[in-house]
Amino acid sequence: MPGCTLKTKARNFETTTLGLLEALDVRVHELPDWYCCGTTYSLASDNLIMHLGPIRTLLKAKEAGRPELLVLCAMCYNTLRRAQALVLADPEKRDKINAFMYDEEVDFQGGEVRVVHLLELLKERVGFEALRDRLVRQAGELKIAPYYGCMLLRPREIAIDPSSEDPSIMEELFGACGVQSVYFPFKTECCGSYQTVNEKPIVVSRARAIAASAVKNGADLIVTSCPLCHFNLDFYQKQIQEATPGFRTIPVLYISQILALLAGQEEANDFSLHAVDPRPVLRERGLLG
Amino acid sequence: MAKNRIGVFVCHCGINIAGVADIEAIKASVAGIPGVAFAKDYQYMCSEPGQDLFREACTSGEVDGIVVASCSPRLHETTFRRTAGEAGFNPYRVEIANIREQCTWVHAGNGEEATRKAVDIIRSVVERARRDEPLTEATIPVTKKALVIGAGISGMMTALGITGAGYPVYLLDREPSIGGHMAQLSETFPTLDCAQCIFTPRMVEVGQNRDIALRTYCEVEEISGYVGNFKVRIRHKAPYVDWSKCTGCGMCTEKCPTKVKSEFNMLLDERKAVYTPFPQAVPNKVIIDREHCLYFQKGRCKACQKTCPLGAIDFEQEDWFEELEVGAIVVATGYDLYGKENIEEYRLGYSEDVVDGITFERLLSASGPTQGKILRPSDGKVPEDIVFIACVGSRDPENHFPYCSRICCMYTAKHAMLYKHRVPQGQAYVFYMDVRSGGKSYEEFVQRAVEEDEVMYIRGRVSRMYRDDGKIVVVGADTLSGATVEVRADMVVLAMAMRPSRGVEEIVRKLKIQTDPNGFLAEAHPKLRPVETLSQGIYITGCAQAPKDVPDTVSQSGAAAAKVIELLSKEQLTREPIVAYVDEDICSGCGQCEGQCTFDAIELVDRRGNPAMGIPARRVAAVNEILCQGCGACVVTCPSGAMSQKNFRMEQVYSMIESFV
Numbered sequence: 001m002p003g004c005t006l007k008t009k010a011r012n013f014e015t016t017t018l019g020l021l022e023a024l025d026v027r028v029h030e031l032p033d034w035y036c037c038g039t040t041y042s043l044a045s046d047n048l049i050m051h052l053g054p055i056r057t058l059l060k061a062k063e064a065g066r067p068e069l070l071v072l073c074a075m076c077y078n079t080l081r082r083a084q085a086l087v088l089a090d091p092e093k094r095d096k097i098n099a100f101m102y103d104e105e106v107d108f109q110g111g112e113v114r115v116v117h118l119l120e121l122l123k124e125r126v127g128f129e130a131l132r133d134r135l136v137r138q139a140g141e142l143k144i145a146p147y148y149g150c151m152l153l154r155p156r157e158i159a160i161d162p163s164s165e166d167p168s169i170m171e172e173l174f175g176a177c178g179v180q181s182v183y184f185p186f187k188t189e190c191c192g193s194y195q196t197v198n199e200k201p202i203v204v205s206r207a208r209a210i211a212a213s214a215v216k217n218g219a220d221l222i223v224t225s226c227p228l229c230h231f232n233l234d235f236y237q238k239q240i241q242e243a244t245p246g247f248r249t250i251p252v253l254y255i256s257q258i259l260a261l262l263a264g265q266e267e268a269n270d271f272s273l274h275a276v277d278p279r280p281v282l283r284e285r286g287l288l289g
Numbered sequence: 290m291a292k293n294r295i296g297v298f299v300c301h302c303g304i305n306i307a308g309v310a311d312i313e314a315i316k317a318s319v320a321g322i323p324g325v326a327f328a329k330d331y332q333y334m335c336s337e338p339g340q341d342l343f344r345e346a347c348t349s350g351e352v353d354g355i356v357v358a359s360c361s362p363r364l365h366e367t368t369f370r371r372t373a374g375e376a377g378f379n380p381y382r383v384e385i386a387n388i389r390e391q392c393t394w395v396h397a398g399n400g401e402e403a404t405r406k407a408v409d410i411i412r413s414v415v416e417r418a419r420r421d422e423p424l425t426e427a428t429i430p431v432t433k434k435a436l437v438i439g440a441g442i443s444g445m446m447t448a449l450g451i452t453g454a455g456y457p458v459y460l461l462d463r464e465p466s467i468g469g470h471m472a473q474l475s476e477t478f479p480t481l482d483c484a485q486c487i488f489t490p491r492m493v494e495v496g497q498n499r500d501i502a503l504r505t506y507c508e509v510e511e512i513s514g515y516v517g518n519f520k521v522r523i524r525h526k527a528p529y530v531d532w533s534k535c536t537g538c539g540m541c542t543e544k545c546p547t548k549v550k551s552e553f554n555m556l557l558d559e560r561k562a563v564y565t566p567f568p569q570a571v572p573n574k575v576i577i578d579r580e581h582c583l584y585f586q587k588g589r590c591k592a593c594q595k596t597c598p599l600g601a602i603d604f605e606q607e608d609w610f611e612e613l614e615v616g617a618i619v620v621a622t623g624y625d626l627y628g629k630e631n632i633e634e635y636r637l638g639y640s641e642d643v644v645d646g647i648t649f650e651r652l653l654s655a656s657g658p659t660q661g662k663i664l665r666p667s668d669g670k671v672p673e674d675i676v677f678i679a680c681v682g683s684r685d686p687e688n689h690f691p692y693c694s695r696i697c698c699m700y701t702a703k704h705a706m707l708y709k710h711r712v713p714q715g716q717a718y719v720f721y722m723d724v725r726s727g728g729k730s731y732e733e734f735v736q737r738a739v740e741e742d743e744v745m746y747i748r749g750r751v752s753r754m755y756r757d758d759g760k761i762v763v764v765g766a767d768t769l770s771g772a773t774v775e776v777r778a779d780m781v782v783l784a785m786a787m788r789p790s791r792g793v794e795e796i797v798r799k800l801k802i803q804t805d806p807n808g809f810l811a812e813a814h815p816k817l818r819p820v821e822t823l824s825q826g827i828y829i830t831g832c833a834q835a836p837k838d839v840p841d842t843v844s845q846s847g848a849a850a851a852k853v854i855e856l857l858s859k860e861q862l863t864r865e866p867i868v869a870y871v872d873e874d875i876c877s878g879c880g881q882c883e884g885q886c887t888f889d890a891i892e893l894v895d896r897r898g899n900p901a902m903g904i905p906a907r908r909v910a911a912v913n914e915i916l917c918q919g920c921g922a923c924v925v926t927c928p929s930g931a932m933s934q935k936n937f938r939m940e941q942v943y944s945m946i947e948s949f950v
Contacts, residue, residue, distance in 0.1 A: 163633045164633070165633035165634040165636065165753070166633050166634075166636045166637055183637075183756070185637045185638075185753075185755030185756070185757075185762075186755075216757075
């Protein structure tokens with residue numbers, strides 16, 4: 001399931017992932033009838049309508065005979081996994097949601113579909129070693145700051161890493177591919193998320209701290225898997241640079257963008273979608289011709 | 290049954306019984322019950338004149354059993370049974386009919402009903418008494434020695450207490466020296482006296498005490514037996530040094546070429562591969578660390594052997610075993626600190642300069658690796674800003690442990706205070722949840738840290754920390770001002786939660802004692818039996834039972850010693866004869882009772898049978914009458930009715946029920 005932003009602002013995430021998975025012989029099919037995940041998981045106990053988006057998407061996957069639902073966007077991952085956990089834990093709410101979807105031909109019980117994030121797919125299905133064997137380029141001196149944000153890690157019950165506080169799955173992935181990760185203490189710091197709509201100063205201050213930490217610790221790039229984190233970190237840097245003397249910008253890329261480059265797939269990236277242009281540093285490090 | 294004549298005494302208990310029920314009516318009805326020889330009454334059966342009446346009946350020869358209708362057996366059953374015993378009457382043929390708590394107290398408003406019910410109760414107990422057997426108490430001898438497992442402050446003080454009454458003690462520790470964690474401490478709260486000054490004299494006293502046999506560098510292998518008669522098999526771990534020759538002169542240590550991080554100094558400095566853990570070690574003997582010794586690892590060196598003037602080094606030495614016989618066992622296995630690596634949200638800040646409380650104690654200690662100068666481990670600089678975090682892992686039921694470790698508030702105040710004494714220009718910050726300073730002079734001590742030593746107390750948790758330009762950025766909340774606080778610290782000290790000492794589960798398993806949900810040893814009763822376990826003859830003390838400070842540990846050790854002395858002072862122990870027994874003809878050897886028994890008193894044994902008589906060999910349950918506590922769990926579990934309890938036999942219980950219907 002691609003999710004909405006993957007068709008618009010986060011196109012790079014989708015195109016590079018699809019290219020990469022093809023090279024890895026992983027066949028994926030876009031779910032024909034996917035819904036918006038709702039983008040946030042409602043914590044209100046009686047706001048079941050908010051869970052209809054993710055549950056209906058899971059139901060569609062079940063209907064399509066797809067036991068595994070691959071998601072790229074961290075927001076989608078979070079919402080789908082949590083909505084699924086809710087119906088698994090609470091039969092009463094599950095029945096209510098199913099009753100509301102009376103026009104659907106099947107019910108969703110909770111356990112029929114497994115939501116898999118790209119990182120999990122690469123780790124468990126492909127294997128980091130096998131992935132490395134498909135790469136054609138050396139990362140050389142490239143140093144990345146792996147940025148997890150919140151959505152892949154919290155709440156702990158749905159985290160893709162055993163540690164929500166000090167995760168390491170991205171470091172393991174890139175380490176296996178010969179890319180060095182820097183010490184990055186802000187790797188799970190919140191980017192400000194949807195405050196970008198109404199409280200911009202919060203997001204600006206978070207983006208400044210996160211980008212500055214990555215730069216200070218010697219990173220060339222920030223790598224993420226969340227379109228909203230990507231937007232918040234990438235988009236505001238120009239503004240921050242104008243307001244803050246001495247602030248150095250740092251490009252922000254999706255996991256798959258780097259991996260696709262290492263696999264030699266240059267065309268999949270549309271660098272015009274970046275506010276901070278990654279091309280100079282990618283050329284400098286030999287990832288881009 | 291004809292010979293079983295029962296005498297009945299009805300007690301008035303002042304107005305407690307007589308004020309509600311009609312004593313004369315009870316007597317009249319009871320006298321008519323078959324088998325009752327007489328029914329008498331008195332105002333207070335427990336009083337001296339009442340006891341005289343009772344004694345008279347015991348010696349008269351008129352009766353085979355006596356029923357006293359009075360208060361709960363929990364109050365005076367022992368009184369009457371003792372009197373009977375003294376009068377030469379079998380105590381187990383005396384029964385109590387409870388007509389107070391279970392009758393007149395609950396039916397105070399209805400005298401008639403109470404009278405009728407009292408008669409019913411007495412009738413049923415008479416039925417039981419008629420079928421009672423005269424039981425005799427088993428006696429067991431007491432080995433007048435004790436074993437104390439763990440030789441920290443709690444084990445040492447317990448051993449000194451027991452030997453003070455003249456009973457010998459084996460004092461066992463897995464480490465080569467006694468002393469435990471207290472030997473690592475610098476100053477102690479709330480008086481700031483130096484731990485070495487108050488503690489090493491005690492260590493010497495233990496070492497020189499003729500009644501204390503040190504068993505250091507030993508492990509408990511196996512424990513069998515029961516109260517008064519334990520057999521303990523211990524393993525002497527080979528130190529590769531003949532301790533009977535070693536004088537601790539230290540020449541071997543000097544010559545040894547291999548340096549290893551010192552565990553005693555919390556890896557802050559180094560020791561040799563042949564070493565004593567610390568200079569004041571008792572016994573002052575060296576051991577060879579096989580993991581790091583060049584000879585053991587690479588087959589060459591032997592510098593220590595060449596140097597030793599006494600020929601004490603013995604590379605061929607192997608572990609050996611010893612059997613100890615003791616009457617009582619005290620478990621004083623202490624604590625360990627929870628590892629800082631378990632705190633995920635702090636991990637990104639970790640460096641050598643983020644230390645736990647004991648490591649900081651070593652930095653503060655005059656005999657420590659820095660001679661008491663506070664120098665941060667990474668570069669030896671004096672920390673200008675230092676953060677202390679309380680409750681790390683404690684009081685955190687979701688992530689770590691629900692309990693309070695009890696000593697951290699105090700030692701954190703002490704740490705901050707000592708830091709300020711030695712680095713007056715520095716700034717000490719304490720992040721706390723709330724300060725728990727209950728204890729004599731404790732609150733005053735904390736106030737002194739705040740007011741005189743200007744330690745900055747910040748009420749709030751630290752959410753994360755990270756390294757930045759050689760500093761540790763500590764991010765926390767100040768919940769009093771509502772602000773987020775960031776401190777750029779040179780050093781961080783974590784008051785880690787206290788955990789039961791590693792490996793204590795093994796001891797627990799071997800001793801068959803209980804633990805609480807957090808793994809600390811469980812006391813028999815949280816208030817009234819704080820140093821006993823549910824297994825008789827096994828006692829607990831110190832931090833093995835729960836986190837506690839030195840004064841509390843010493844008090845508790847005194848209590849444990851007193852309990853051991855109480856036991857060892859007896860020539861022999863008598864055991865209640867009301868225990869379970871097996872009818873082997875019925876027992877099928879299914880073993881369900883064995884699984885039910887908390888006291889390990891049941892085992893399955895093989896009976897050879899007699900083929901000539903057509904009796905096949907079989908397996909049956911057997912009850913150890915010494916270990917059995919008479920709880921009855923096996924009796925109700927037994928599917929075939931083979932298991933019974935003496936004087937609670939099925940026949941007796943049914944006769945009681947029948948008397949009602």
